Amino acid sequence: MAGLIAVLWTSHKLIDRMGDHIRNLMRLPMPKVVVYSTNVCPYCVRAKSLLQRKGVTYEELNIDQDFSLMEQMIEKSQRRSVPQIFINDYHVGGYDDMAELDAEGKLDPLLGIAPQETDEVT
Ligand SMILES: N[C@@H](CCC(=O)N[C@@H](CS)C(=O)NCC(=O)O)C(=O)O
DSSP, X not given: OHHHHHHHHHHHHHHHHHHHHHHHHHSOOXXXXXXXXXXXXXXXXXXXXXXXXXXXXOEEEEOSSOHHHHHHHHHHHSOOSSOEEEETTEEEESHHHHHHHHHTTOHHHHHXXXXXXXXXXX
């Protein structure tokens, strides 16, 4: 009996570890995230801290002192406010747009973040 329990325990652990491996293999590559920002910009701060909380690396392009960057942002987004956030070439919009996507559960897949496991008992 003890032998059977030991075998079951070991295979349970093995399946657990295989699950982790499969989850890692399924994880999408981290996309390129770009945040156009300015120095004084509460919405930029919120956008960056949301990305940081999710552990996402992003490139920040400060348009304050760079007119050509500002033109690039306006051309790509058709908007003048900051932040403007891009995930790969997908234009997310500003902070509110990103927060809305997050609330709808649509941001993590765009960011290549694996779905969070729940502790739900079925
Ligand atoms: N709803 C926008 C608001 C962004 C916003 O108001 N940004 C300010 C700076 S924090 C701005 O760019 N103001 C100048 C403008 O709207 O042209 C968002 O969530 O990103």
